[in-house]
Amino acid sequence: MTAARKPRSSGNWRAVYGGPILLGVLSTAGLLTALLSEGAGRYFSWIAVGAPVVITAWFFARRRRT
């Protein structure tokens, strides 16, 4: 089973919610920066709001390799 690479005896909230919270904060920051600044803020917003798409692709690619 490729599933539980790191099985934990009990849950670890950081392992479960850490990733989504981090990405959530990043996305929100990206959504707001594009609204507030036109120059560099735009580039940051593309990275920040696009991060979930890229990371999903990365998870998908990694799954194929195992």
Add this chain to the structure above:
Amino acid sequence: MIHTWSSLISTLFLLLLCVTGLPLIFHHEIDELLGYGPKPEIARPGAVKRSIDEIARTALANDPGRVLQYILWDKDEPNTVIAFTNNKVDGDPDAATLRAYDAHSAKPLGSVGGGPMLIFLKLHVDMFAGRPGKLFLGAMGFLFLVAIISGVVLYWPFTRRLSFGTLRDKSRRIAWFDWHNLLGAITIAWALVVGATGVINTLAEVMLSQWKATELADMVKPYAGKPPPVHLASLDATLEKARKTTPDMNVSFVAFPGTPFTSSHHFAVFMRGHTPLTSRLLKPVLLDGETGEVSDARDLPVYLKALLVSQPLHFGDYGGMPLKIIWALLDVMTIVVIGSGLYLWVVKRRKHRSHAIAGQPLLQPSG
């Protein structure tokens, strides 16, 4: 339970919203491609813009028997003027005709906002069912928010033993279950923002009525009992006075007396700022319809500001083409979350019966 039912009730409508929303992200580009995005002629260097009064006359001559409701300047198309005409000043919004005029030659450039995208837009906004349809979709959007938040709570017992991003291929059901969890968790901030701002947008008319009943009513109190203007003031003079009142702003649009955005006595000139944020925060200047003199200018109340700021966050049209593409990808990911959720519910129901006999629960929190 909350997660299952809030999602199930809204599933079909959310799919409709996501699917029709996808082409709407590229509304502007598609309209242009299909020839519904009027382009101004290339002006000679140093060419002088025509007066707005002339463009208004041209617009009325183009649509005989109709009246002007609004004249609008697109932030990104400074050489185009868009005129709204309707059968009466407070006519049905669906009966309005939008035509673009060249700012330098006053030539008509064609109608705006028609074409096949209008069908997507109507389906997305109110399913051709007017205000009730709009409020209904708002309620569905609210259920979407409830489903997201209840999903966060459920996420813990189901994934506490899995590292983030685990995608198993043990069975079709487990594979979709993992995709549902991953995509649901990873798009959560975006989905909450787009969902919440969508719900706020369905309340736009309610908010506008509230503003008219309170702030606007207060601003036009001195005009109570006066008859509506007979001869309208010159638009160019009126706009000039509005610009002088708010020096650092540009005109976004002017609402003619009697239209839903103003009183029956006043032109309302809505001014916008220059930054991405302040260009959304409109400031109305009220001017006497007959004399064109400024009566009052006040910032909009907080709820209307919230509405105006929430609009770009729903449309995704404020960060260039890359942001639109990301918006589309996140929308597709949300479609997968909704579709896989529905699939998982169907499978669980189907298998529940057979497993109830075997006494073995199917997918359960790991404990």
